[in-house]
Amino acid sequence: MADDVRAVVATGKGAPVEVVTIRVPDPGPGEAVVRVQACGVCHTDLHYREGGISDEFPFLLGHEAAGIVEAVGEGVRDVQPGDFVILNWRAVCGVCRACKRGRPQYCFATHNAAQPMTLTDGTPLSPALGIGAFAEKTLVHAGQCTKVDPAARPAVAGLLGCGVMAGIGAAVNTGGAGPGDTVAVLGCGGVGDGAIAGASMVGARRIIAVDRDPKKLEWARQFGATHTVDAAETDAVEAIRELTGGFGADLVIDAVGRPETFQQAFYARDLAGTVVLVGVPTPEMKLELPLLDVFGRGGAVKSSWYGDCLPERDFPMLIELYLQGRLPLEKFVSEEIALDQVEQAFEKMHRGEVLRSVVTFG
CATH class of the missing domain: 3.40.50.720 (NAD(P)-binding Rossmann-like Domain)
Structure with missing residues (x-):
């Protein structure tokens, strides 16, 4: 059964973002629903809001995220409900010319969820980088979920999803x-x-x-x-x-x-x-x-x-280095904020007042 959850959506070019209710469908084959625990506010989200990436409004923003897998669809084997994961936008396909040459970090056909998330009136949403994680739950391709040590704080771990990893x-x-x-x-x-x-x-x-x-x-x-x-x-x-x-x-x-x-x-x-x-x-x-x-x-x-990364290789390794005290990921977190403070976080980021504001969910 589909879930209705709160999320941050950009409805038009340059317009302030809005917190609205969206509909997250049950996962289909190869997909996963993730309960988001934390998501960083990245410049890329602002680029989406400003129409600098495409004009496929409305956008469901947010992509530097960590959370718990809540449900998986048919055929998913690498993650299961209860796993702590970092979301990534490089779910390699394994069959494109880059993957076949042993260079999956350059994959040209990375996977995303096949089903759309929508507004409650059925309007399809365009998820930022195929993720859309300024939301209490999000639907992604299972390959976008990279399992890491759950000892890491979500607000810290999620930052590997984009800018820090880059x-x-x-x-x-x-x-x-x-x-x-x-x-x-x-x-x-x-x-x-x-x-x-x-x-x-x-x-x-x-x-x-x-x-x-x-x-x-x-x-x-x-x-x-x-x-x-x-x-x-x-x-x-x-x-x-x-x-x-x-x-x-x-x-x-x-x-x-x-x-x-x-x-x-x-x-x-x-x-x-x-x-x-x-x-x-x-x-x-x-x-x-x-x-x-x-x-x-x-x-x-x-x-x-994306730092030429391979998430399944790099995310667990970097989280382990963080837990060993050898990588100060916690220093990137300037503040933890609520979902309805994303617009203010964009303003702080634009003024250079923060490294990362991170939306956290209770």
Whole structure:
């Protein structure tokens, strides 16, 4: 029998979000209903509300979530009712060309639930990243449920569902950071601080945090930054070079996603170093670089989708590191809020007052 639950919905471009009643159907084949315990407020949700991703309103927002599997549909074997899970938007298909080549982290046909969740009048909802977890319950494909140690607090665990995982993975999976490396991170919000935490976790020797907000630079130190650069006061490229013996960093991560920050990242790396773009640009942005510089500097220029993660591999491992005290995930949680405070959380996020507001359900 379908459930009627409270949820946060974006009804139109730029309009304030609303808490409404939605209908969550029973799980069909390959699907699962999850009782959401916590869901982080991510910039991607704001992009949906602003119409920056598509115009398929109304959107059911929320995707950085953890909760308890309540029911599963026919054929589901990997999770069962009662399991504590983190929701992910990379439920790999196993049969696309990327999966067949042994690169499931690049899966081109990730699974989502087949049935729609709806408003009570039957209007279908578009769930953010195929999840829609600013809701007391949500319907997802069972492959979007990654079982982890239930000792982890839901408000902390759910953050691996998007931004924090994107940052950690940008440093470790995409950028290949390792012991002794020098790493610079441009932009010290949730994704950037995730990259800093990831670089610190794998033993990078020098981690340089770059931002224009002194508060964010202070946050970056909490995640392992050894040096900070206030880009409002000094040239970021020159500062990174000065901190690396004049050479530039081995790995530079652009967690902002603007042409000017990408250009800074490109020129702040050492010869044969790596640049990783993990900040999300908008469609109108263009990049110009002298092609000779691209050739002459060597190395690699990469983009990172979801930190090139494989949830079934990475989520349990990172939760274990958190429980061992080796990954400070709890420091990302600035505040825990109620479902009807999401609009205010967007405003705080826009002003740079929080790393993550997290909706928690009693």
